Amino acid sequence: xxxxxxxxxxxxxxxxxxxxxxxxxxxxxxxxxxxxxxxxxxxxxxxxxxxxxxxxxxxxxxxxxxxxxxxxxxxxxxxxxxxxxxxxxxxxxxxxxxxxxxxxxxxxxxxxxxxxxxxxxxxxxxxxxxxxxxxxxxxxxxxxxxxxxxxxxxxxxxxxxxxxxxxxxxxxxxxxxxxxxxxxxxxxxxxxxxxxxxxxxxx
Amino acid sequence: xxxxxxxxxxxxxxxxxxxxxxxxxxxxxxxxxxxxxxxxxxxxxxxxxxxxxxxxxxxxxxxxxxxxxxxxxxxxxxxxxxxxxxxxxxxxxxxxxxxxxxxxxxxxxxxxxxxxxxxxxxxxxxxx
Numbered sequence: 001x002x003x004x005x006x007x008x009x010x011x012x013x014x015x016x017x018x019x020x021x022x023x024x025x026x027x028x029x030x031x032x033x034x035x036x037x038x039x040x041x042x043x044x045x046x047x048x049x050x051x052x053x054x055x056x057x058x059x060x061x062x063x064x065x066x067x068x069x070x071x072x073x074x075x076x077x078x079x080x081x082x083x084x085x086x087x088x089x090x091x092x093x094x095x096x097x098x099x100x101x102x103x104x105x106x107x108x109x110x111x112x113x114x115x116x117x118x119x120x121x122x123x124x125x126x127x128x129x130x131x132x133x134x135x136x137x138x139x140x141x142x143x144x145x146x147x148x149x150x151x152x153x154x155x156x157x158x159x160x161x162x163x164x165x166x167x168x169x170x171x172x173x174x175x176x177x178x179x180x181x182x183x184x185x186x187x188x189x190x191x192x193x194x195x196x197x198x199x200x201x202x203x
Numbered sequence: 204x205x206x207x208x209x210x211x212x213x214x215x216x217x218x219x220x221x222x223x224x225x226x227x228x229x230x231x232x233x234x235x236x237x238x239x240x241x242x243x244x245x246x247x248x249x250x251x252x253x254x255x256x257x258x259x260x261x262x263x264x265x266x267x268x269x270x271x272x273x274x275x276x277x278x279x280x281x282x283x284x285x286x287x288x289x290x291x292x293x294x295x296x297x298x299x300x301x302x303x304x305x306x307x308x309x310x311x312x313x314x315x316x317x318x319x320x321x322x323x324x325x326x327x328x329x330x331x
Contacts, residue, residue, distance in 0.1 A: 030293070033283075035267065037290045038246055044288070056264035064268035072275050 005048040009039050012052050019062030022089055023069045031065060067093050075186050080108055080175065083182055100185045107178030111171045118167025130158045227259060233312060234259050235269065236278065236297065236305035243282075243296035246270065270295060278304050 013032050020028045035055065042051035055061055067090070074086035087104055090097030120128035159166060238244060238252040246267060253259045273279045278301035283291045297305065 031267075031271065033291070034246065034293045037286075037292055038263065038267070040290050041247055041288065041292075054263045055267075056262070061264050061268070064264070065271060068268065068272045068275065 005043060008048050008052070009036070009043070012039075012055075012058055015058035016062055019059045020065060023066060027069065063093055071186055071190050075183060075190065078179065080179060083179060084108070087182065096185075096189055100182055104178050104182045107174055107181070111174030111178065114167045114171030114174065116171075118164045118171060121161065121164050121167070125161075129160070129163050230312075231259065231261060231265075231269065232273065233305065233308040235266070235273065236301060236308065239279070239295060239297050239301070240305060243294040245284075245292040245294045249295070273301070277301075 013036060016035070017028060017032055020031065023031075039048065039051045039055075042054075070086050070089050070093075074083060074090065077083050077086065084101075084104060087097060087101040091101040117128050117130070234253055234257060235249060238249050238256070244252065246263075249270070250261065250263065250266060253261055270279065274281055274295070277298060279295045280298050281293050281295050284294050286292050
């Protein structure tokens, strides 16, 4: 292998390493070492360029490793924050990931609002709660209020103090349901993949 | 007329018959487990074994991530062994779970291909 070949190979492996961010360092080291060994052996009977071409672009190759590593980690997490972080990365790799992220963000947000309203009610009974009101067009609307600020002048409050237990119940339920749904989507997606995809797109 | 078999199109869903690509992809996991039935091999050996023993020609860019995935699933284990060339090679071997999985998949495959052959027998006669 000439020094030029060596440079080409190292540049490829560096790009791969860069594209593998998010994967455990020890795993990245193994991947890079295995591919280096593969390229060296292939290039001994041919040239580096064709060996690299057979591997595909470094970003595309990294995408194949990444999705698997990410989903494996996401499937093992129960904490919404860690789950969301994995989903965010998955969303950048595939459309399926994007929709699961969207649904999860919505679910966690709604759950969080219910919990917050329930927690704020004892301290700001005038401001936290659920109200129905009629807007200017006469349509019936529902408004969830929490925190400081003025109480909505018009409209009737629903639930009253019941919002405290119900809000906590519904909020926690939504958070749990969202976690379960996201994990279900992840495990279904993993099982349905006969292969580590084509990198950035779903098949 | 069926499309001619294109052995080299495992990785290009757009350039070949989509059904055939999916079929090959579905078989690849079993094919890799089967190559390791006789003992440990490293990546390039697995590729060459697939190439010589079957029509399954796989690109490196597909196979290495798949090996990594099978290892993460606990079906394969790996070890580094120094080679004469000076660079260490990563050898893969079946774990007990991998052997179990290979046997199950092989049994399913035999059942499936048996019934498909029976079903397709009239088509073979029609061709002749």
